[in-house]
Amino acid sequence: MKKSVSATIWSVLDRIWAQIISFFIGIVLARLLTPDDYGLVGISMVFIAFSNVFIEAGFSNALIRKLDRTNIDYSTAFHFNTLMGVAMYAVLYFGAPWIADYFDDKQLIPLTRLVSITVVLNSLCIVQNAILTAEFRMREQAIINIVSQIPSGLLAVYLAYIGWGIYALAVNTILASFIRTVMFWIVTKWWPSWEFSMESMRYLWGFGSKLIGANFLGTVFNEIYTLLIGKYVNKTDLGFYSKGRSLSTQPETICNGVIQKVSLPLLANVQNDANLLREKYRELTKMVTCVMTIISGILIVIAKPLIILLWGEAWVGSVIAFQLLLLASVIGYVQSLTLVLLQIVNQTGYTLKLEFLKKPVYLVVILLSIQYGMIGLLIAYVINSLWGTFVNMSAPQRYLSYSYFEQIKDVLIYVAAWIFGSILVWGFSLFVHPCYVVDIVFRMAIMAVIYVGFLGLMKDEVFMKYSKQIYLTCKNKLAL
Template sequence: MSEPSLKEKTAKGLFWGGLGNGMQQLLNLFFGIFISRLLTADDYGMTGMLAIFIAIAAALQESGFTNALTNKKEATHKDYNAVFWFSTLMGATMYIVLFFCAPLIADFYNQPKLVPLSRFLFIGFFISSSGIAHNAILFKNLMVKQRTLSQIIGLIVSGCVGVGMALGGMAYWGLAAQSVTYIMVTTACFWYFSPWRPTWHIDLHPIKEMFSFSSKILVTNIFIQFNNNIFSVLLGRLFSKSEVGYYTQANKWDTMGYSLITGMVAGIAQPVLTEVANDQGRQRNVFRKMLRFTAFIAFPAMLGLALIARELIVISVTDKWLACVPILQLLCIWGAFMPIVSLYSNLVISKGKSDIYMWNTIILGVIQLIALLLVYPFGIQTMIIVFVCINIGWMPVWHYFIWRQLRLSFWQAVTDIAPFALLAALTMIATYYATRGIGNIYLLFAAKIGLAVLIYVLLMMVTKAAVFKESVAFLLKKRLK
């Protein structure tokens, strides 16, 4: 059998990425509904306060080596073995450090119960560190199906654990156990699906070779996690646990939405773009196709989530969470652009420009921090509006570096993105006004989804969008097979 072409591998990767991420979000939704009905905003606030520490420690143990190994044309056993032992040792070190820092974290938030909770949650660092090299193997070789199965199995097992403990009255401990179980099961599956195994010969010299590239990815990932979790830290320090819980709940739904698209695209973007890195013209064409596909999916998905936010929250987790609806709707605006930024960053990384990726993120992070500290007295919604505006306003800066690498003009990018953003916005506006008279919340929820899908598909057909026709053709071909 002949080797699949890059186009075929990309299409299959997107298919499995989309299917897998879709199933993951459905599982998250299913288990999230059960747990959210059983727990309170205070329970979510307890784990939300630890989110930034968990995210930064995870970035430190991975240290950007997945991207570094993917960019290497010929990664050897020696390279993977060095990453395995470095990550494992880093994971153990991070756990020990944070174990003894737990009382300081609890004092910062004035929550003594965070001491045992954080020490339990931080176990996940050590467990996940042992699967980083195996995950890199799957990622580099576009084994999207295997990575997807690993994550789905992890979600099912951990979701059952979380729901069971919540039913047992374990409150926020159920959320903590769900997180640790997911890491443990997913890591075990990475080992199972990966053909590579570590050896006891520990040689960390390859780390030095990769570190000039991966260190910048590391710093960038820390800043990304800082940006993603800054609200939890500020709210936990400045506002009540309930307000932290409302933000955490809204952010969870927003993240579930844009992660579906980001995960689908990011799962194949760097490997594919790296494969054509030596041909600028071909890489530009591949990138523009990915850009159009991302916009085609991201804008209707995230603006649609904003449209149904109230009905979704009330139906799924009851009206006790209504206060998170306006927060969710604001976050969805930025969530529509998030997959595009992810694609931009993957292009920069595939060109080996991790320094651009790093400094772009650092400067953006500093601007965000200053702005948020200035506006927090005006309330959480004002903070989020500022956050959304800053991130969308930074898009031209990201594009400048894309232009330097691909000579893709800003106008070309706009013509790739804007039609889908405009048509998605028109779809949601038309759907909103067409369904205003429906009083039953369940009927309103179903009508909004059904009508929005119908209008958007009709607009794609009328405008003869190439990405829509290609997607339908691939799905029909897949079904026939």
């Protein structure tokens, strides 16, 4: 248990520090670049996301789940991932003119070809990342992710300052991927052999192939908003959406990092004990909800003064996108947890069934919202997140006897604390209008005090447990 708590703390620290670095670099870049620049890069990154689904192919999770992993398993996965990385780069390189024609912007040809280099780089460290995750070596992962951000971000700022525009963002992405890949190889000290086992491939593909369809559908419906805004609205609004999304996904990235890095190996270790698996899954659900609601709740209430203070008045159009996307992420985190559960109980085929239940509704909602522009699509995003969460909650009920009622009851206290704090902050903002910095500090303080105080008074078990663990960890570190 100590190992899982330590892993959780390091995963959170990894994501928080990586996001902090990205956040501050983003502040400078937002003042040097335009919403149109971010819109163009956002379009190219959509196709990178599609490529990554096929490159990873679910092999990373398959390796983590397998308890008797061998070097042949690792090498087989590495050769497949690398081959797919090269193949997807070729597809994007030669497909760039068609992408540019669709969005009516020739700048997308060189931009897409340049950014696509990350596809190959990322394919070279999938296995190494899986090794560290399976061994609960989250400390090394944290260092790698943090260190890779700093030089790439500083170079991007310099390039933006001297007028490189969209290519400053492209170089930032490529250099970060390169540094990250090199460091993974150095830290793991694992090198692939030339061995390729069909037996290993059958296991990896048998597990991973069931995830590809679901992951691809998920990526399509996550990125379709970018494609539709870029095609049918305008690139300025797409820039607002992309920038708001990049900021709103930070708490979601933190929690998804914890879910993927900690919950999968943790639950895998108890997969043969149904009662213990149910207990651990409930605890993870509560823990992630606790983290998501406080972080997202604070960011929602400080959205407008924060964005104006950091990025300037030119980016005020990002506020509504930021807030609605945060709301959707709070609602939708359950979907990530249920996907992990289905991998543990070896029911990845059920994932695809869930996606087929969700996607037709998603599509109808999206098509009805296009006529209302960016705001309409954002509201559609929230509605779809609600529906997706409702559908995915059937998995714990089916495989853990963890009913809908129990799932809702377990997270209700965190939602109540979040809503109560938000109402008080909203009331405060009606009567007090200080400068942006003071406004932000007061809103954050009120939200944090109300949230923590509420959970403390209610003596929430998970909140008290992890608060104590974090306190003791910090105390021991300071004592050293």
